Amino acid sequence: MDLQTLWFAAVAVLWTGFLLLEGFDFGVAALLPVLGRRTADRHLMLRTIGPVWDGNEVWLITATGAVFAAFPGWYATWLPALYLPFVVVLLGLIVRAVAFEWRHGSHDPRWDAAWTRVITGGSLVAAAGIGAALGATTLGLPIDGDGTRVGGAFAGLGWSSLLGAVAVVAYSLVHGALFLALKTDGPLRLRARAFALRWSPLGAVPLLAWAGLVQLRSGTLVTGLLWLVAALAVVVTWTRVRLDREGQAFAGWATVLLASAATLFGAAYPVVVPSTIDPAFDVTIAQASVSDYTLTVMTWVAAVGLPVVLAYQAWTYWVFRRRLTAEPEHDDAPAQVAA
Amino acid sequence: MDVLDLDVLDIARWQFGITTVYHFLMVPLTIGLGILVAVMHTMWVRTGKPEWLRMTRFWGRIYLVNFVLGVATGLVQEFQFGLAWSEYSRFVGDVFGSLLALEALLAFFLESTFLGLWIFGWGRIPKKLHLASLWAAVAGSIVSAYFIIAANSWMQHPVGVVVGEDGRPQQVDFLAVLTNNTALAAFSHAVVAALVVAGALLVGIGLWQLRRRTLAGRSTTDVDQSVWRRSVRLGGFVSLAAFVLVAVTGDWQGKLMYQQQPLKMSSAEALCETEAPAPFSVFAWAKLGSNECDDVHSYTVPGLLSFLAHGDFSTAVPGVDELQEQYSEVYGETYPDDPSFGDRAGQPIDYTPVLAVTYWSFRLMIGMGAVSAGVAAYALWSTRRGRVPTSRIGVYGSLLAVGAPFVANATGWVFTEMGRQPFVVHPNPDVPVGEQVYFFTAQAVSPGIGAAEVWTSLVSLTLLYGALAVVELFLVTRLVRRGVTTGDTTPTPPAVGSDRSHGDDDGRPDADRADDDVLSFAY
Numbered sequence: 064m065d066l067q068t069l070w071f072a073a074v075a076v077l078w079t080g081f082l083l084l085e086g087f088d089f090g091v092a093a094l095l096p097v098l099g100r101r102t103a104d105r106h107l108m109l110r111t112i113g114p115v116w117d118g119n120e121v122w123l124i125t126a127t128g129a130v131f132a133a134f135p136g137w138y139a140t141w142l143p144a145l146y147l148p149f150v151v152v153l154l155g156l157i158v159r160a161v162a163f164e165w166r167h168g169s170h171d172p173r174w175d176a177a178w179t180r181v182i183t184g185g186s187l188v189a190a191a192g193i194g195a196a197l198g199a200t201t202l203g204l205p206i207d208g209d210g211t212r213v214g215g216a217f218a219g220l221g222w223s224s225l226l227g228a229v230a231v232v233a234y235s236l237v238h239g240a241l242f243l244a245l246k247t248d249g250p251l252r253l254r255a256r257a258f259a260l261r262w263s264p265l266g267a268v269p270l271l272a273w274a275g276l277v278q279l280r281s282g283t284l285v286t287g288l289l290w291l292v293a294a295l296a297v298v299v300t301w302t303r304v305r306l307d308r309e310g311q312a313f314a315g316w317a318t319v320l321l322a323s324a325a326t327l328f329g330a331a332y333p334v335v336v337p338s339t340i341d342p343a344f345d346v347t348i349a350q351a352s353v354s355d356y357t358l359t360v361m362t363w364v365a366a367v368g369l370p371v372v373l374a375y376q377a378w379t380y381w382v383f384r385r386r387l388t389a390e391p392e393h394d395d396a397p398a399q400v401a402a
Numbered sequence: 403m404d405v406l407d408l409d410v411l412d413i414a415r416w417q418f419g420i421t422t423v424y425h426f427l428m429v430p431l432t433i434g435l436g437i438l439v440a441v442m443h444t445m446w447v448r449t450g451k452p453e454w455l456r457m458t459r460f461w462g463r464i465y466l467v468n469f470v471l472g473v474a475t476g477l478v479q480e481f482q483f484g485l486a487w488s489e490y491s492r493f494v495g496d497v498f499g500s501l502l503a504l505e506a507l508l509a510f511f512l513e514s515t516f517l518g519l520w521i522f523g524w525g526r527i528p529k530k531l532h533l534a535s536l537w538a539a540v541a542g543s544i545v546s547a548y549f550i551i552a553a554n555s556w557m558q559h560p561v562g563v564v565v566g567e568d569g570r571p572q573q574v575d576f577l578a579v580l581t582n583n584t585a586l587a588a589f590s591h592a593v594v595a596a597l598v599v600a601g602a603l604l605v606g607i608g609l610w611q612l613r614r615r616t617l618a619g620r621s622t623t624d625v626d627q628s629v630w631r632r633s634v635r636l637g638g639f640v641s642l643a644a645f646v647l648v649a650v651t652g653d654w655q656g657k658l659m660y661q662q663q664p665l666k667m668s669s670a671e672a673l674c675e676t677e678a679p680a681p682f683s684v685f686a687w688a689k690l691g692s693n694e695c696d697d698v699h700s701y702t703v704p705g706l707l708s709f710l711a712h713g714d715f716s717t718a719v720p721g722v723d724e725l726q727e728q729y730s731e732v733y734g735e736t737y738p739d740d741p742s743f744g745d746r747a748g749q750p751i752d753y754t755p756v757l758a759v760t761y762w763s764f765r766l767m768i769g770m771g772a773v774s775a776g777v778a779a780y781a782l783w784s785t786r787r788g789r790v791p792t793s794r795i796g797v798y799g800s801l802l803a804v805g806a807p808f809v810a811n812a813t814g815w816v817f818t819e820m821g822r823q824p825f826v827v828h829p830n831p832d833v834p835v836g837e838q839v840y841f842f843t844a845q846a847v848s849p850g851i852g853a854a855e856v857w858t859s860l861v862s863l864t865l866l867y868g869a870l871a872v873v874e875l876f877l878v879t880r881l882v883r884r885g886v887t888t889g890d891t892t893p894t895p896p897a898v899g900s901d902r903s904h905g906d907d908d909g910r911p912d913a914d915r916a917d918d919d920v921l922s923f924a925y
Binding site: 113114115117118120121124125127128129131132133135136138139140141142143144146147149150153154156157158160161163164165168169209211212213215216353354356357360361364365368369372375376379382383 | 576
């Protein structure tokens with residue numbers, strides 16, 4: 064395997080890791096008004112993702128950084144072509160991040176409620192925006208032979224971005240519910256499980272449709288089989304939720320994403336940005352990549368650094384592995400009283 | 403000039419300037435305060451004294467409120483190279499992108515993962531491991547600063563590359579990029595400057611609390627009083643020591659700049675004519691809006707500039723006019739007549755940065771840094787041998803002066819970046835002229851995006867940043883007024899042993915007292 068292919072795979076793994084990990088914290092945040100009936104429930108939901116959301120988000124930074132580092136031609140074509148959606152993603156991610164940490168800054172319930180809405184809104188906007196950007200990218204952008212977008216600010220957006228947005232949001236909602244079913248106890252666990260049972264079959268449809276379209280355009284036999292794995296994993300997930308096996312259901316749902324993403328990236332390879340104007344303008348990994356020297360250096364650093372990162376991230380999940388329950392005395396009465 | 407006449411390049415530059423300076427208000431505080439909170443936490447683990455725990459938790463909260471805004475605004479930084487500066491990204495991809503990716507891989511994961519462990523790990527993981535988590539997060543911030551400064555320094559002084567066949571820089575020596583002398587100087591300067599910021603915060607807030615409590619009749623020996631006294635003393639010493647190092651590293655950086663970007667340094671001094679010995683300017687003024695050297699008048703100290711540039715009092719320092727001519731000869735009098743330069747194709751190039759900006763940002767940087775040092779000295783003097791300062795002016799002045807090092811940091815960056823114009827990648831003078839790598843800012847902007855798009859992002863980001871600044875100030879003010887809370891008086895959070903005794907992964911609810919503690923701490 065040449066270095067370009069290796070780094071294409073690395074970028075695919077990073078984006079998939081981001082969608083898998085941040086997917087559940089997007090989902091938990093989006094479900095706050097749905098599953099969090101009482102203040103204590105919302106509190107509890109946020110505690111399940113509190114220690115990990117920031118680490119999850121670094122996957123996005125690393126995924127984007129890796130695109131820039133390994134394929135600047137991809138980065139420089141892709142971001143300006145989808146300028147406004149990416150700005151919306153950034154705005155969503157910014158308000159969401161500060162809301163996580165700032166919502167306890169005052170003991171006014173309205174303050175708390177307002178920031179909780181910001182977390183939900185920001186997460187939904189960010190998830191939808193990233194989905195829109197990925198959807199439009201995998202299904203084609205109007206770029207010319209220089210990699211420049213043709214046709215104005217909204218030229219990159221269309222049904223493909225809508226499909227991507229719906230796919231990421233729908234996947235995340237079920238993912239978040241399954242995560243809550245796994246991480247909490249009491250009534251919240253039951254509600255989360257019921258939500259996952261009801262919505263998991265439907266939640267995978269847009270994602271499968273998106274991967275299926277890319278598969279039909281440029282897939283191979285292997286990516287076709289991966290697509291089938293993704294579809295089967297939906298069935299597995301649903302039956303596992305029914306049997307109240309939350310761990311297995313969560314793993315099943317994760318497989319839906321892993322297999323779909325593998326289909327998407329595998330079927331697109333070696334094109335990273337297909338052009339809707341002319342297939343001759345497609346940006347491929349060979350055109351977009353940096354020199355072999357730089358790729359070699361990065362490969363060595365990543366080979367040493369990545370296992371360490373994975374080890375300590377896994378360890379964090381282990382430290383915070385126990386189920387959480389809401390404590391009745393927490394309801395509307397935070398631990399400390401303002402001086 | 404009518405703002406609506408700004409083209410994509412100008413708007414994108416404003417956007418970069420606003421978002422970067424704003425982000426950089428958070429960064430020094432995150433680095434500096436992170437180090438100091440980690441020191442406090444270490445002292446608590448070593449001595450067991452409750453004051454250190456209270457300090458850790460009080461300053462730790464302020465650290466966290468600020469940290470998250472730094473993270474959130476940092477996201478914009480990574481994306482905007484691609485969004486508004488795609489031609490820049492294409493051009494420097496072989497070097498610049500890998501530094502950003504390494505920053506994410508080696509620093510951001512460390513920072514975010516271990517900070518999460520620190521926030522939620524009180525009483526849940528062994529004490530020393532918990533302390534180590536904070537140090538790991540702080541190390542992450544410092545490593546991150548290193549990579550980003552290495553990337554920036556490469557733009558100031560490109561090393562480790564040759565011009566490739568396609569005219570773009572091709573990396574040949576990664577180690578040279580990492581050990582760029584420009585990067586080493588700038589990194590050490592930035593880290594010690596971050597400590598000045600944190601020290602000034604400890605001093606300003608500490609003095610205010612100390613005086614307030616004393617006037618309210620609190621005993622000078624009670625434990626909270628000791629928290630504020632220690633904060634002031636620690637902050638004062640750190641700030642003063644760091645200021646000395648700021649001067650040393652700044653001098654090093656200045657000398658490098660005279661070799662690498664002489665025009666930047668001459669315009670920092672508004673030194674128009676080449677002079678030997680060259681004088682140091684104390685105050686200069688010029689015709690409003692003029693960038694002509696003839697309009698500049700300056701009060702000077704003879705010979706000092708020669709010393710700052712070369713270490714002696716007699717060597718010539720080239721002036722702006724002469725350098726402008728030299729640059730024009732080597733890099734052209736006009737931009738190439740090429741569509742990639744947009745409206746600027748074929749137009750004359752002004753190699754002189756905006757003199758008013760470089761001159762005054764340089765002076766503000768030094769002046770505001772000196773204010774911090776003065777305040778630190780005052781704080782140490784006024785709290786010597788158990789004294790409590792009662793001077794209203796002194797204490798409120800110190801509180802106000804918390805802002806000084808922020809201004810110094812921001813203007814330092816404005817100077818560094820604006821002084822490099824019209825280049826985004828400044829040529830390295832150690833490389834023979836024909837083999838130099840350089841790139842004009844006018845070439846760097848994304849083609850194909852419209853002014854409306856960049857206006858949209860500029861306005862929405864600026865409004866959001868403004869609103870977030872108001873909320874952050876509100877939260878910090880609240881925390882400061884509240885002081886050390888009752889939650890912090892528990893000398894030890896629940897022991898780890900009791901937590902573990904719940905048994906392992908048995909699905910049992912995790913409802914120990916540590917959670918109260920966590921929440922009162924983190925938020």
